[in-house]
Amino acid sequence: MTVQTERPPSGPTEVLTTLEGPGEPPARGRAAALAPYLLLLPPVAVTVLFLGWPMVKNALLSFQNLNMRQLIQHLTEWNGVDNYQEILGSSDFWRVTGRSIAFTGVNVVLIMVLGTLVGLLLARLGRRMRVTLLIGLVLAWAMPVIAATTVYQWLFAARFGVVNWVLDKAGFHSMAEYNWTGSQLSTFFVITVLIVWQSIPFVAINLYAATTTIPKELYEAASLDGAGAWKSFTSVTLPYLRPFLFATVFLEVIWVFKAFAQVFAINQGGPDRLTEILPVYAFVEGVGNQHYGMGAAISLLTILILLGMTSYYLRIVLKQGEDEL
Incomplete structure (x- = not known):
């Protein structure tokens, strides 16, 4: 007696046809x-x-000659690349560009170093102290930029500022009425303290979160091999945190480079426009001097410079993402 058995579907197409019925898409x-x-x-x-x-x-x-006359009369005057030629031929633009890059570099280094130290401190604190410090970091991070800038203006005020009062009581009587926004370096000092204070919470909290993903067995193995605190950090902690550090540097460069509100609110780029960075320079030339086409061209050049600065880190982050896949 011959027994016939039904052959099961041999491929995904036949399975789909069997489930949906013949002829159904x-x-x-x-x-x-x-x-x-x-x-x-x-x-x-x-x-x-x-x-x-x-x-x-x-x-x-950016390709137009646009000022108040054109706005009022609703005129569109195309001037080609004249705005870009004037900007790129101006020594002021290159001076502000160099100042912006140096300003960004100093702030990012301070933010990453201090933020990393605070993040590692969070990983070693007890539960209560960690929660207390986290609450303080979140409150500092959540404060609006203009509100924080206003507080720092009060702290560093010449006559009634807390900083000058403390320095005077500490014996530095020459600082009793010191004008912190009267020179380029002192104004940049105040802005840097403000930006670093605002940025540390982001780096610290994210780094602490990254440290919680490191297996404790690795630290135990390093300890058995006789590794001290520094050796454990360089051989275990740092390799795990390296992708995070690259990504965070990338984000901080972008955030600091476009820090318009802090710089403009502290002293509007003064004194004598010596603390202008590219976003403030674009605003002053565009809105302040009513050369809107010029301001638009400066803003586009600012974006291109920022892309050039971050391209290296962007390639590293993307490469790490591909390696993980």
């Missing part, structure tokens, strides 16, 4: 393939609307 498979694109559509549309379109308008303005 694989609609469920197409829907699953389209789902990621449908989910990405709303944020992409919002990004294009609120970021892409202003960028296009700004690029168009």
Whole structure:
């Protein structure tokens, strides 16, 4: 007697045909393939609307001669690349560019060093002290930029500032009415203290979170091998934190480089425009001097300079993401 057995489907196509019936299109498979694109559509549309379109308008303005006369008369005067030629040929632009890069470098180094130390401290504190310090960091991080800047203006005020009062009581009587915004270096000192204070919480909290992912067995193995605190840090902690540090430096460079509010609110780029960085320079030339096309061109050049500064770190972050995959 011959027994016939039904051959099972040999491939995914036959399985899909068996489940859906002969002649039916694989609609469920197409829907699953389209789902990621449908989910990405709303944020992409919002990004294009609120970021892409202003960028296009700004690029168009950078090729125009636009001041109050053109605005009032609704005139559009195209001047090609004249704005860019004037900016790139100006010594003021290159002076502000160098100042911006140096300002960003100093702030990012201080932020990363101090933020890393605070983050490592969080990892070693007890529960109560850690929670107390975390609350303080979150409150400092959550304070609005202008509110924090106003507080620092009061702290460093010449006549009634807390800093001058403390220095006077400590014996530095010449600092009793010192004008912290009267010179380039002292103004940059106040701005740097403000920006570093605002940025440390982000670095510290994220670094502490990163340290919690390090297996404790690695520290135990390093201890058995006779490694001290510094050796454990360089051989265990630092390799695990390296991707985080690269990504954080990338974000901090962007954040510090575009620190318009702090610089402008402290002294509006003064004294004598000696503390202007590129975002403030673009605002003063564009809105302050009513050369809107010039301001738009400076802002686009600022973006290009920032992309050039961060391209190296961006490649490192992307390469690390590919290696993890």
